Amino acid sequence: MPDTVQSHIALPVDVAVPRSRAADTARTLVRAGSLLAFVAVFAAFAAAAPGFLSAGNLANVVGQSAVIGVLALGMTLVVVAGGNDVVRGGIDLSVANNLGLCAAVYATGLGAGWGDGAALAATALAGLLVGAVNAVSVVWLGILPLLATLAAMNVCAGLELVLTHNTVVAASSPLLDVLSGEYPAGVPVLGEVLLGVAALLAVVLHLTPAGLRLYAVGGHREAARAAGLPVASYVAASYLGSGLCAAVASVLSVALLSGSTTGSGDMLLAAVVTALLGVVFSRRLVATIPGTLLSALFIGILINGFQLLNISSYWVNGVQGVLILLVVAATSMLRPNAG
């Protein structure tokens, strides 16, 4: 009879234990369970709230999830490339304030009489610039992502205030009219943009060699480097992608609110939660584009259902918090030797 105690001790410290069949089954259960929860919540709202299931309402949910959704998709890229250890792995705390800064750039640009093209270009440039600063400080200066993006977040918040003087900058343009409209009738364009961005990123991340390499870089950086991947470029690209997503989300937010508004920093935690919650919708419990999209829609459905049922919106945060904890407790129980 083999000595089981010894086999425990012989394990290398802090290295993942090979997957067992039991763990696989448990993973499947969690994934099935969270999909089931999604369906259950959906069914409960469908039964209790008249009008929830109408096509118009569902399309609205997608439209209202667009801003947070695109932001969380960008965060997903960073999490994939950096690994899912939130303190030392990939995280981009600057996304929400980057959105605020980009929205300010776009709205003030339009206000200064620029055309849509010039304003859009400036907005994209601003988003990419923030992403580039993050990339340089994380990849080449070796600063912890949590810290580097925290500093970038502060700078973005300040620059946004400098541009807007902490006021709402109203904006209108032909592009914004299209974005805030419904085409074809009843389908918010914002929702289509969300689905379009998600589809694009899903193709890049899940169907191309580059996407697979991004997962390799995040999964085991040393192994990826040993295999000859340009690790630094991949991680840097993920921050640039996240910055660009923030720029896209900022245009959507300007369209939704008819201008740039203050307080966009409050969206940070929602974006983090959306990206991390999406993990449960994937088979291997990693961040994926469809997973993040589903979790953005899930939270959108919760908010919408609560509104229809006349439940105070003050409950939404709490329910979100409990959800995170449930999800994470379930997934961390699957990790052997979590101590």
Place this chain on the structure above:
Amino acid sequence: MSSRYALVAALVAVFAFFSVATTTFLTPGNLESILVNNFALLAIVSLGMTLAIAAGGIDLSVGTAIDIASLIFVSAVAAHVAMPLAVLGGLAGGLLVGAFNAGLIAGLRITPFLATLGTLFIGQSVQQLSTSGGQPIYLITGHVPPVFAFIGHGTVLGIPFAMIVVGGCAAIFATILGRSLFGRRVEALGAQPGVAWYSGLRVSRDTAWVYLLGSLVCAIAGILLSCTVRAYVPLSGNAYLLNAIGATFLGTTFSRVGRPNVAGTLLGVLLLNIVANGLLLIGWNFYWQQVGSGVLIFLVLVVSFGGGRARSTRAA
């Protein structure tokens, strides 16, 4: 230049710069105002954060502990509960938040980032629901016990009361983290959680204490805050979160081995406060201040992580 002294050098540099650049910075009144109005609360909150980060975790729910303590304390005072009981109630409220975190992290093994993020969200709902969406609770002047003025603005032998609290908490935390057996175990947890576990340390129990102690100092900060503003303002504690994280990590550059430490954290808090105050005095408006302090934090990080490839991989 040893990167270890980047933080001290930055502190001396900004202090000297603002002393020369403005006539108002280097006055006793202004320096005291920095310490009492800005330094004290952030320093207390950052102590808890330092312990959590030293243990390899993080506490995103510091604001929740501050707010819940403030909510219970102010409600109790408004209901004419005796002052000592109100303070105890506030501390208990803060500890409740810590106990919740401890249960999630030590009991259910949820990663600290996500566990405390969950607590933060739940805390937001609790506060919104109990204040009909965020209505502050103000204490009417007649209801405020005289001891409020002492806690908020009083002095003992010329030393502001808030600074005495900071000094006491800092001394205790420095002893705990730097000189006690518990502190050594916390360091082990933070440096090598796997090794700590295999070495037979009672990881869960120590982790639980880390979050309980952290929430206790946040509760103290919450009560001090309530005494100063004579009110409970919902969701106001979150303002300290990012600065506390920033100060703690700035402080790690002060340690020879790049670990969180109380002295470094206090220097980090001081740096953030001095920069904010100084930029205000040289006439930068609030907006540019934020840009300025962000850039400065960034520079300190760059200097101390500079050529820090080796360090960052070692930390991972």
